[in-house]
Amino acid sequence: MVDTSPSRSAPTLVLIDASGFIFRAYHAIPPLTTSKGVQTNAVLGFTRMVLKALRELKPTHVALAFDKESRTERQKIDPTYKANREGPPEDLVPQFALIRRVVEAINVPVLEVAGWEADDVIGTLAVKAKQEGFCVQVVTGDKDFVQIVDDDVRLYDPMKDVHTLPADVKARLGIEPGQMRDYLALIGDAVDNVPKVPGIGPKTATELIQQFGDVETLLSRLDEVKKPKIRENIASHRESLLRAKVLVTFxxxxxxxxxxxxxxxRPVDAQRSRELFTELEFFALLKELPQQDGVAGAPDEVKEKPAPLAVTPRLVGADAELAQLAGAVREAGAVTLIPAYEGSPFGAKLVGLGVALPDGQTAYVPLRHAQLGVTQVRPEAFTAAFREVLxxxxxxxGGHDLKALSLVLAxxxxxxxxxxxxxxxxxxxxNPSRREHALVDLSRERLNTELPPLPPAAEGKRGKKDRALADHTVEEVATGFAIRAEAARRLAPELWKELEAAKLAALARDMELPLLPLLAQMERRGVLLDTAELSRTSVKVDAAVEAQVKEVYRHAGREFNIGSNPQLVEVLFTELKLPIxxxxKTGPSADQEVLEKLSEEHPLPGAIIEYRSLSKLKSTYLDTLPTLVAADGRIHTTYHQAATATGRLSSTDPNLQNIPVRTDLGREIRRAFVAAEGHQLVSADYSQVELRLLAHIANDPVLIEAFLHDEDIHTRTAAEVFGVAKEQVDREQRRVAKMVNFGIAYGLSPHGLGARLGIAQDVARDIIERYFTRYAGIRRYLEETVDRARKTGYVETLYGRRRYMADLNSKNRGVAQAAERAAINMPIQGTAADLIKKAxxxxxxALTAQKLRTRMLLQVHDELLFEAPDAEVEQVKALAVKAMSSVADLKVPLKVEVGAGRSWADAH
Structure with missing residues (x-):
């Protein structure tokens, strides 16, 4: 491996192409806003790259180069230079000022010269630095910078993590770095309006430079160019070629x-950076602020480093001390706990426990450290002393992720x-839209404190060379867990205060917190998997995948690597000449949306969609589920309460939410989930719950009437939209109505309906208009919901769960439209999520009250799955229908469908 780091004996100057990175970050990161609607995607990408460059390159000196009125000097040479470039995107302009604030906070010098580009500033400073004995690292993703690469100047692209040295240029391009300007002059640059020599592409340009060395020599020996057409083109574009070289030369x-x-x-202004990153909601970046660099000439630490919590935990090692601590917890009536464990909480043993009492006292209880010569609590003594109070x-x-704590304690x-x-x-x-709610981030933001790091094993990141958590000494981890308990204790009151102010406290007390122990019980119980049945299904799917591959080859006319996007693109667009x-970024797209549209014109795209579907189900479930079976023969999924913006539960390891419900293969997979001997699986599923909620929330009389009379809602809608009697509705009309019924709650557009049904957009628009004419209450709901959300900044469920909708005010129309669809859907889907939790x-x-042995196993979408002894099945079916249908008083009835059987497929 080539050493890409500069010599440590020489000072290192890092020059960052700031202007280039701003635009690169803007296009690389999807639209992103804060909860207050501030656009930040370019700011985030730029900040990430700068911090990464500082961290990786460890410079002794650094500068950011910006463009400043950058076209003017080169336009004196050629007035058309960059003349075809439009101004920056509308939603990027406000981010420039934020980027300047980031630069000031991280304390990096800025260089810019009016009339010139960042390229020229960097080129000039690189020459100056070399003369003064510096090694120079230029941070950029722009290939044009290759022209200044030499033994003292190297390039680094933090997005691709690629270093470029002189030998790399030769290997990649076949030319020397100094010849890059000649290469660029020959091939031109359409983006910057630098003309090329007609007929010369990268390959020819490289060959000419290898033969002649530079443009000037090429022009003086033009008669040696072998291809007449190329020779003629160079001769007739002599002046523009020389001018192009001047334009591309730094x-x-x-x-x-x-x-x-x-x-x-300079030292990073840590306080200013923390405040700014918190304002911009760059929570993950807060921990990337450099602390100590270990580089000569670099600061030892950042300014105004956050003060750690003053915590000196008491180590509890004797039975008497343990009893005393349990007594203190009971007397206080509250305790905050952070468990020390490794791996999945379902199967983990408690290594130790961080404890914080309301009076600020902290303790660490060691139970299973391998350390010799230190007094620890025996696990059985801990259980005896603490079971009653816990x-x-x-x-x-209190704590952070109390479900995990309950699983480990169990x-x-x-x-x-x-x-x-x-x-x-x-x-x-x-803030349900936030990606994660890590304790270190919450402590940093709300307590202005930095929690000490834990061993990788405690955070699920143990590598091959890392020690197991139990192999760490008590002293190494005691403070880390105790201080986390204290941080969680201090965070809770302010969070509750904000929940009360937002009228969300009842949702926490009455729904989410009571659900926590139930989810823990479901995870511990798990669901039995018939691996033999799954294996039989896998054999069938293997045959289906193999048959589908042959089908793909038949439609393509030849064999190719179906998993290779370039080969697929070649077949679709070059060989079959399907429309692009x-x-x-790399050429024509062949994603799912494109394939669905192309399937209307040729059978190959549809065959590929089917192949991908089969392959994904096989890899996600058939190949993976057997590896997740625990010693008890059961699958123990993990439920997440704090993961989705709508309040829906999600599950991982495995994700049971994504097994297809209505496909044959989905049913085959469900057939492998079975009940224990002498038991049956009972499925209770809300029927069309989101449409029923739409009727209630929108208060639409036509939709309400249909549900009150238990009509087939899709047939009723088809009759309303197409103006026919219900008994005259045909299958196609009902299909269209079903698509509209389910799509309206998701902000379905004429374009979307047309694409799904394969009909013209104006026809789709007419269908939607007829729908709204008959269901006027729904149109009113859609309009009023979006208008209200724009004013308040959020939407709510019937139970007060909020989702903030900052993107509604985005100047990017695509972002705003997506936010409108989310705003329309959230009250419906979010309320459905609340209903299933209440259910x-x-x-x-009810199961507990009737002292039944039936246990709840799974929650998937609007369905609950139970394992019931044979003798309790009918009682549980009736109980589930009664309880689930009465959890809300709506204008329409909640309908629950129940079934039972040996397998999940039989019950569903």
């Missing part, structure tokens, strides 16, 4: 009023009760 002698000492690496619901429990025979201050869950309710619908609690309460 200026290296600008007048820069700067000394190298002015560019010495199982007492009157003692409030492995020591303790059933946690009294979950109250789960700061992850409370933070989620305040959209392009990606889970109601059914579980």
């Amino acid at each position: 200026k290296t002698d600008l007048s820069l009023d700067v000394r190298m000492a002015d560019l010495a690496r 199982e007492d619901a009157a003692v409030k429990k 492995n020591d025979g303790i059933t946690l009760h009294g979950a109250h201050d789960d700061v992850e869950l409370l933070s989620y309710l305040l 619908i959209k392009r990606g 889970m609690l109601a059914v579980d309460e």
Whole structure:
């Protein structure tokens, strides 16, 4: 491997192509806004790249180069230079000022010269730095910078993590770095309006430079060019070729009023950076702020480093101390706990426990450290001393992810009760669109404190060379877990205060926190998997995949690598000459949307869609599920309460939400989920719950009447839209009506309906207009919901769950339209999520009250799955229907469909 780092004996100057990175970041990162609607995608990408460059390259000196009125000097040479470039996108312009604030906060010098580009500033400074004995690292993704590469100047692209040295240029392009300007002059640059020599592409340009060395020599020996047409084109474009070389050549002698000492690496203003990153909601970046660089000439630490919490935990090692701590918890009536464990909480043993009491005292209870010579609590002694207080619901429990805590404690025979201050869950309710609610981030933002790092094993990141958590000494981890308990304790009151102000506290107390122990019980119980049945299905699917491959080859006319996008593009667009619908960064796109549209013109795209579907199901479920079976023969999925913007539960390892419901293969996979001997699986599923909620929330009389009379809603809609009697509705009309019924709640557009049904957009528009004419209440709901969300900044479910909709005010029309669709859907889908959670609690309460042995196993979409002894099946079916249909008082009835059988497929 080639060493890409500069010599440590020489100072290192890092020059960052700021202007180039701003545009690169803007196009690389999808539209992104803060909860207040501030556009930040370019700011985030730019900041990530700068911090990564500083971290990776460890410079002693650094500068950012910006364009400033950058076209003017070159337009004196050629007035058309960059004349075809439009101004920056409308939603990028406000981000420039934010980027300048980031630069000021991270304390990096800025260089710019009026009339010249960042390229010229960097070129000039690179020459100056070399003369003063510096190694120069230019941070850029622009290939034009190759022209200044030499033994002292190297390039680094942080997005691709690629270094470029002189040998790399030769290997990649076949020319020397200094010949890059000649290469660029020959091939031109359409983006910058630099003319090329007609007929000369990259390959020919390289061959000419290898033969002649540079443009000037080429022109003086033009008669040696072998191809007459190329020779003629060069001769007739002599002046423009020479002018192009001037345009693409970096200026290296600008007048820069700067000394190298002015560019010495400065300390990051940590306080200012934290405040700005918090304002911009760059929570993951907060931990990337450099602390200590270990580089000569670099600062030892950042300014105004956040003060750690003053925590000196008491180590509890004797039985008497353990009893004393349990007594203190009972007397206080509250405790905050952070468990030390490794791996999945379902199967993990408690290594230790961080404890924080309301009076600020902290402790660490070591249970299973391998360390010798240190007094630890015996696990059985811990269970004996703490079971009563941890199982007492009157003692409030706090922490971060209390479900994980309850699962780990259950492995020591303790059933946690009294979950109250789960700061992850409370933070989620305040901002459900946030990607994660990590304790370190919440502490940094709300307590202005930096939590000490934990061993990789404690955070699910143990590598081959890392020690197991139990192999760490008590001293190495005690403070880390105790301080986390104290941080969670301090966070909870402010979170509750904000929840009360937003009228979300009841949602936390009455729904999310009571659901937590039920989800833990479901995860522990798991569902039995018949691996033999799954294996039989896998054999069938293997044959189906093989048959589908042959089908793809038949339609393509030859064999090719179906998984290779370039080969697929070649077959679709070059060989079959199908129309190019959209392009990606590397050429024509062949994504799912494109294939669906192309399938109307040729059978190959449809065959590829089917192949991909089969392959994905095979890899996701048939190949993976057997590897996830625990020793008890069951699959134990993990449910996540704080993961989706709508309030829906999600599941992982495995994700059971994505098994297709209505396909034959989906049913085959469900057939492998079975009940234990002497039991049956009982499925209780809400019927058309989102449409029923739409009728209630929109208060549409036609839709309400249809549900009150238990009509086939799709047939009724078809009759209304097409103006025919219900008994005259045909299959196609009902299909269209079904598409509209389910699509309207998702903001279905004429374009979307037309694409799904394969009809003209004006026909689709007419269908939607007729729908709204008959269902006027729904049109009113759509309009009023979006208008209200624009004014308040959020939408709500019937139970007050909020989702903030900052993107509604985006100046990017595509982003705003997506936000409108989400705003329309959230009250419906979010309320459906609330209903199924209320149903889970109601059914579980009824099962307990009737002292049944039936247990809830799974929640998937609008369905609950139970494992019931044969003797209880009919009772459970009736109980589920009664409980689930009565959890809400709506203008239309909640309909519940139930079934039972040996397998999930039989029950569904």
